[in-house]
Amino acid sequence: MSADAVRRALYPLLGIAVILLVWQGYTRLLGVSRIVLPSPSDILMASIERYDLLLRETWPTVLESVAGFALAVAIGIPLAVVVASSRALSLMLYPVLVATQSVPKVAIAPIILVWFGLGIESKLALAFLVAFFPIVVDTATGLQATPAGLIELARALRASRLQVFAKVRFPAALPFIFSGAKVAVTLAVIGAVIGEFVGSVSGLGNLLLTANSQLESALAWAALVWLSVVGILLFAAVALAQRLLMPWATAGHG
């Protein structure tokens, strides 16, 4: 590792350490109530002591987020292909897409709950709803941003429409699709938590609410930290998939 790489790995950690230290000092030295603001060490202790509970409540949230995200990919990409391939359909569908996106998700969560119940389905639906938009928009943008030279080359070779799509447009759109997917996967976690807040019997969001109402602040904060870790890990998984599926993007620069 070069000195710069070390610095890039170390400095963020150093920044976090400073914040945690100030936080710890502030709560301890000024005697802040543990209910109002637990110290980092309280949160760490809660994470360790309630490990079983936290882990048990993590799985429903992960499942909701991942399934919602997967559904968003499975429906979003084909829809983007349709939008990008026909101007008429694009004109017809785009405003509807934007309109659905501008509806606050928290506001429709109660309706979703009525439709799908308190179980995992309603959270999955909300995760899907928030993850869906960036995937459609970025994929459609990528499909329309194919370098003109490549299209011309394919035309000169008398490639069929299907060949142009499969061999040129789609691979050229992959970087766009992945940047949409990275945004979408973190949003999916937020969608799942919104669902859990509005009504649920399990999940980290549910645990956070319950702990809060019972004034177990350290546990509520621990749930919050675990939620962030889930988001970061899911993001990292998509980034890893990108590295594996697009080896050319890192070749020659590393």
Add this chain to the structure above:
Amino acid sequence: MSAFGHFKDVHQEFVRSDGGALLAIDTISFDLPKGALVTLLGPSGCGKTTFLKIAAGLLRATRGTVCINGVEVIEPQPDFGIAFQQSNLMPWRSVIRNVLFPMEIRREAGRAAHARAMELLALVGLTGFERAYPGELSGGMQQRVALCRALIHRPRLLLMDEPFGALDELTRMEMQDLLLDIRGRTGATVLFVTHSISEAVYLSDAVVVFSKRPAVVADHIEVGLPYPRRPEMRYSGEFTALEHRAGRALGIAQ
């Protein structure tokens, strides 16, 4: 040399965004002998790239006819190979898969095609780079790959649009010798667009000099220097005289 291609009264107008007409090519007529290397030389924006696209069947001329090998060209032909100013390589494909792209489109990417791709890569000095991605190659190497791709399906007509325009002077001279070598081996007829006078004279059997837009044939120069061309020829009196004649036709010399 028997006649291979005829360009008769080719005329091209475009509709501008304000609705007016833009006259790109007034009248261009010339013959392309079989096996010849003919260069279209002209100032930037004179319509030579437009003309090449018409010859390639990528653009339909407003008026006039293009006839290659007994066929009126109104769409891209299977026995044409094309190389552009930008290498237009696909960053997600390795070198060998870029070269094989035309064969894939033709559904002929079998063993024989692979062997020929390796042969071509050896011919341009890229043995050992088959698995590299274009992003790992220099500009000159990328153009060599593009040249292999243009030749993979043994085209009868090779259309080249300033393929060495973006390269430095030394690489450009190397590529010119390489092109002449390959052309000697394949016997392909070549239509080559450039704005470099010395490149036009060095490469060609004949140079068709385009006037400023709207283009007409300002001069048709039979080069007459023997092949194989040698770099020393660039400094001969005959070569300089031909350059001078082309310069006069372009209106930059007395």
